[in-house]
Amino acid sequence: MKIRSGGNDYEGLSYVSMVPYIVVDMFDFRLVDVNIEEETTWVGAGATLGKVYYAIANKSGIHAYPAGVCPTVGAGGYITGGGYGNLIRKYGLTMDNLVDATIVDVNGMVPDRATMGEELFWALRGGGEEGLYKMMVEFQTPQLTFDPYGGLMDKINSNGTPIPNREGNLFKLQYVTNWDESENQRSKYYIDLTRKLHAYMTPFVSNNPREAFLNYRDID
Ligand SMILES: Cc1cc2nc3c(=O)[nH]c(=O)nc-3n(C[C@H](O)[C@H](O)[C@H](O)COP(=O)(O)OP(=O)(O)OC[C@H]3O[C@@H](n4cnc5c(N)ncnc54)[C@H](O)[C@@H]3O)c2cc1C
Structure with a gap:
């Protein structure tokens, strides 16, 4: 609809x-x-x-x-x-x-x-996800990047090449956290932030990319 x-x-x-x-x-x-x-x-x-x-x-x-x-x-x-x-x-x-x-x-x-x-x-x-926004503000350091797929990527069958993440994938999501060398003793803290962000996003990422793609196209 x-x-x-x-x-x-x-x-x-x-x-x-x-x-x-x-x-x-x-x-x-x-x-x-x-x-x-x-x-x-x-x-x-x-x-x-x-x-x-x-x-x-x-x-x-x-x-x-x-x-x-x-x-x-x-x-x-x-x-x-x-x-x-x-x-x-x-x-x-x-x-x-x-x-x-x-x-x-x-x-x-x-x-x-x-x-x-x-x-x-x-x-x-604005239709934003309030929870994600609050989390990004609270955590500050981690970055979440949405690399858009689709276009030619969507026309190449998942089985057509050795790289399967093609047809039906909306985005590549990148979870990145950087810190200075002087902060190395706190590396676990930064890695945990990345894991928490990943865990938060997991329910929104479908195991069936084709279905997620069609649902996305059909959502208003
Ligand atoms: C020529 C042009 C000039 C523009 N200038 C500006 C500008 O100066 N400032 C600015 O902020 N933006 C501007 N825009 C962007 C514009 O605000 C967005 O494209 C806006 O989404 C268009 O709204 P619409 O209702 O006309 O479009 P639609 O195509 O009718 O709707 C846009 C999206 O909102 C959804 N939607 C629409 N109505 C509802 C509803 N009642 N309930 C739920 N979902 C709904 C639709 O499903 C669709 O996903 C411009 C766009 C164009 C084409």
Whole structure:
């Protein structure tokens, strides 16, 4: 299932798939309700940035919305991607200015931020894995590198050459921790950090790369 708001995804994730799929098009969810007194605006996922700017400008000559430069980008993809624009130095990203949201999850409608809780609200504003981010900040030293596969690598059959990690692999993950020679007596500490990071990531790495690849392509 693909969810499409403005349809501007750079990789076409909202409308391209390797397998049969349906599109949940948010086009008709494009209400923009501006409240100048509260200085807030409810924006439907399918509303384009141009529509949001126009609606605000119709109500006020001095208010603005800190978002991007392209008027056709949809709020649904834009806000969940962070949202940078010309007002970034004064007001930050669009997601920094997100105060509430209504979403639909597998169980139905979640009406507001208080109901969904702060963890889900965090994820709405950039889709990051909060746990991994916190771990990287806490551990500081280890590095986690995602080397992208796909492309020609994905066209070479796993059995076609002596190097099997080809078709269906999304990334090569590299876990690296460096320390100075003067820190050699603490080497176990640094190696343990790397192991903890590896252990944290293990549940997210499929034993069946082909399945993970297809799932990834089909996830919105
Ligand atoms: C010409 C152009 C100019 C751009 N300029 C800027 C800019 O100035 N600043 C900036 O920050 N970005 C900019 N972008 C990037 C843009 O913000 C992202 O591509 C954004 O994801 C597009 O959102 P969309 O809703 O139009 O796209 P879509 O293709 O509809 O969606 C993008 C992704 O979000 C998912 N998605 C969309 N709606 C929902 C929803 N309601 N619920 C769950 N998932 C959803 C889709 O499935 C897809 O994976 C620009 C892109 C283009 C093409």
